[in-house]
Amino acid sequence: MIYEIRTYRVDPGAVPEFEELFGQGYRHRAEYSPLSGFWHTLDEALSEVIHVWPYKDLPDRAEKRAAAAQHPQWPPATGPLVNRMQSEVLLPFGFVEDPAPGTVGPVFEITYDYFKVADLGSAATAWSRAIEERSKRHSLVLAGRLEFGQTNGIVQVWAYDDLDQRAHALDEAAARGLCPPADGPAPLEQVSKLMTPSAFSPLH
Numbered sequence: 001m002i003y004e005i006r007t008y009r010v011d012p013g014a015v016p017e018f019e020e021l022f023g024q025g026y027r028h029r030a031e032y033s034p035l036s037g038f039w040h041t042l043d044e045a046l047s048e049v050i051h052v053w054p055y056k057d058l059p060d061r062a063e064k065r066a067a068a069a070q071h072p073q074w075p076p077a078t079g080p081l082v083n084r085m086q087s088e089v090l091l092p093f094g095f096v097e098d099p100a101p102g103t104v105g106p107v108f109e110i111t112y113d114y115f116k117v118a119d120l121g122s123a124a125t126a127w128s129r130a131i132e133e134r135s136k137r138h139s140l141v142l143a144g145r146l147e148f149g150q151t152n153g154i155v156q157v158w159a160y161d162d163l164d165q166r167a168h169a170l171d172e173a174a175a176r177g178l179c180p181p182a183d184g185p186a187p188l189e190q191v192s193k194l195m196t197p198s199a200f201s202p203l204h
Contacts, residue, residue, distance in 0.1 A: 001054055001055070001056060001098060002054075002057060002058065002061070002090065002091060002092075002147070003036065003052050003054050003055075003089070003090040003142060003144070004052070004053045004055065004087060004088070004089055004090075005051075005052050005087070005088045005090055005110075005149075005155065006050070006051050006052075006053070006085065006086070006087050006088075007048055007049070007085070007086040008048065008049050008050075008078075008082050009047055009048050009082070009084040009085075010048070010049060010078075010081045010082055010083065011047065011081050012046075012047050013047070014047065014081045015040045015046075015049060017081060018049060018078050018082075019049065019198045019199070019200075021077055021078050021081075022038070022049075022076050022198075022200075023198065023199065023200040024076060025075060025076030026038075026200055027073075028068075028071050028073040028074050029068050029071070029074045031068075031071075032064045032067050032071075033053065033054070033055065033064045033068075034054075034202060035051055035053060035201065035202055036052040036053065036054050036099045036141075036142070036202065037052050037099065037141065037157075037202060037203040038051040038052075038198045038200065038201040039051070039108055039110075039195035039197050039198065039201065040195065040196060040198065041193050041194065041195055042107075042193075042194040042195060042196055043193065043194045048193070049198075050110060050193070050195060052099075052142065052157075054098060054099075058089075086149065087148070087149065088146055088148060088149030088150070089146070089147045089148040089149065090142065090145070090146060090147070090155055091144050091145055091146075091147050092142060092143065092144035093124075093128040093131065093132070093144050093145075094128075095128070095132045095135075096140070096142060096143055099141050099142060099202075099203060101202035101203060102202075102203065102204070103203075103204045104139045104141065104203060104204070105159045105161075105196070105197060105203065105204055106161075106196055107159070107160040107161070107162055107163060107165075107166060107195075107196065108157060108159050108160070108194070108195040108196065108203075109166065109192060109194055109195065110155065110156070110157045110192070110195060111155070111157075111158075111190065111191070111193075112150075112153050112154075112155055112189075112191040112192075113127070113154045113155075113156075113180075113189075114150065114152050114153045114187055114188050114189045114190070115152055115153070115154070115185055115187055115188060116152070116185070116188060117152055119185040120145075120152055122184060122185055123154060123184055123185050123187075124154065126181045126183050126185070127154050127181055127184050128143070130177075130181035130184065131143045131156060131178075133176075133178055134173050134176075134178045134179065137169075137172070138158060138160075138169045138173070139158060139159040140156070140157075140158060140159075141158060141159050141203065142155070142157040143156045143157070159203070
């Protein structure tokens with residue numbers, strides 16, 4: 001499996017309108033392939049929406065996107081609201097299971113850790129091991145390395161009941177040498193975004 005992470009920066013205050021239009025169109029898009037999740041950010045860039053699509057591989061992605069584009073109700077009429085688009089392809093770590101629809105949030109966090117190119121191999125080994133260990137105690141949605149986009153990165157998506165649980169989980173993981181992993185290279189940069197799901201997101 002691969003996962004496409006699409007991040008859109010929309011006009012300030014336009015997230016509700018964007019989600020309404022997208023949700024109307026998604027009823028038809030889901031006939032070709034469903035989302036894994038759809039969220040909007042809660043901190044910093046409050047006008048970002050982030051959606052994740054699963055595909056078998058890149059040819060499967062191309063085929064399903066082309067088929068969906070023939071539907072008269074897709075894509076939705078959200079273009080005038082969007083100021084910036086970013087598309088990334090994530091290769092999940094081997095232990096990561098496909099996200100199943102359900103209630104695991106409602107607070108979600110997506111984290112990007114970027115490394116020196118020379119450190120990518122050791123980072124993938126150490127960080128995947130640490131993420132797998134941490135996932136035994138906390139709700140992991142998705143984790144893997146970026147194949148397209150800014151490719152020197154590792155992405156994680158976690159789910160929490162609330163912000164207190166998130167704080168406790170991070171403190172516990174840090175104390176156990178898992179966040180960041182004690183035996184792995186330190187990232188050059190980290191980007192973390194708190195998110196909440198849309199009404200039509202398969203994950204809540």
